[in-house]
Amino acid sequence: MSELLDQAIKTIQSRFQAEVSTFRDEITLWVTAQQIVDACRTLRDEFEFDMLEDETAVDYWPEESPRFHVVYQLYSYPRNERISLRVPLDGNSPSIPSIVPIFPNANWHEREIWDLFGIRFENHPDLRRILMPHDWEGHPLRKDYPLGYEEVMFTFNFDEIDQRKPYAKRYPERQDKAP
Numbered sequence: 001m002s003e004l005l006d007q008a009i010k011t012i013q014s015r016f017q018a019e020v021s022t023f024r025d026e027i028t029l030w031v032t033a034q035q036i037v038d039a040c041r042t043l044r045d046e047f048e049f050d051m052l053e054d055e056t057a058v059d060y061w062p063e064e065s066p067r068f069h070v071v072y073q074l075y076s077y078p079r080n081e082r083i084s085l086r087v088p089l090d091g092n093s094p095s096i097p098s099i100v101p102i103f104p105n106a107n108w109h110e111r112e113i114w115d116l117f118g119i120r121f122e123n124h125p126d127l128r129r130i131l132m133p134h135d136w137e138g139h140p141l142r143k144d145y146p147l148g149y150e151e152v153m154f155t156f157n158f159d160e161i162d163q164r165k166p167y168a169k170r171y172p173e174r175q176d177k178a179p
Contacts, residue, residue, distance in 0.1 A: 001027075005081050008047040012039055028084040033096040036087050040072065040102045049074040049083060052103035055110065057117045061143035065090045068119060072099070095120040116141040 005027070012018045012029050016039055019030040031039045043049040054073040061067055066088030074083050087096060098121040099106045110121040111130040118139035121127055129136065138145055153161050 002079060002081060004047060004079055005083070008043060008049070008083065011042065011046065015039075015042065026082070026084060028086050030086050030088070033087050033089060036070075036072070036085065037097050037099055037102065039085060040074070040099050043074055043083065043085075044102055047076065048078045049076045049081075051075040051077060052099070052106055052109070053082070055099075055106055055113065057113045057119055057141075059117060059141065059143045067091055068094050068117065070096055070113065070119060089119065093120070094118075095122055097122045098124040100125055115139065118142060 009020055009027060009029065012031070013020060016031050016035045018035075018039070021028045021030070029039070040052075051074065052072065053075045054071075056071050058069045058071065059067065060069070068089040070087045070089065072085040072087075074085065075081070076083075089096060096119060098110055100110065100121075100123075107125065108130060110124055111127060113119050114121060114124075114127055115129045115131050116139055128134070132140065151157075151161055
C-alpha cells in the first residue's frame with residue numbers, strides 16, 4: 001500500500017468515522033448515505049481518485065437492516081490504485097444522494113441501479129429507466145421480485161410439464177380443401 005493510499009484511508013476514517021475492511025488486498029471504506037458525496041469529493045480532490053470505475057448495488061433480502069449496499073469503485077490514474085466505498089441502506093424504499101456532480105459517468109450507473117434495484121438517487125439529473133421498458137412494474141434484481149421462469153424439462157418430468165405448458169390453440173383442418 002502506498003503512502004498516499006494510506007493517507008486517504010486515514011483521512012476518510014477521521015473525517016467520516018468510516019470503517020475500513022480489507023479482503024485480498026482490496027480496501028473498502030464504509031460510509032453513510034449522507035457522507036457519500038463528501039467522501040467521493042475528498043477522494044477525488046485530495047487524493048487523485050479521478051475515475052468512478054463502477055457503481056452497483058447488492059440486495060441482502062430478507063435482511064432489512066441493512067437490506068442494500070451501494071458499492072462504488074474508484075480508481076486513481078496517476079497512482080494506479082483502487083479503493084471501494086460501500087454504503088448500507090435500509091428497507092424497501094431506499095434512497096441515497098447522487099454523485100453525478102462529482103463523477104458525471106455516475107449518471108448511467110445510478111439510472112441502472114434505480115431501474116433494477118429501485119434505489120432512489122436524490123438530486124439525480126435524469127432518474128428514469130434505462131434498461132427496462134418505461135411502463136415496467138417493479139425492479140427485477142431485487143431478491144423479492146417474483147420469478148417468471150419456465151421449469152426445465154428432463155426425460156423424467158417431460159409428460160408432467162408438457163401438460164402444464166401453454167400452447168397455441170390448434171384448429172381443425174379445413175374441410176373444404178382441394179385434394
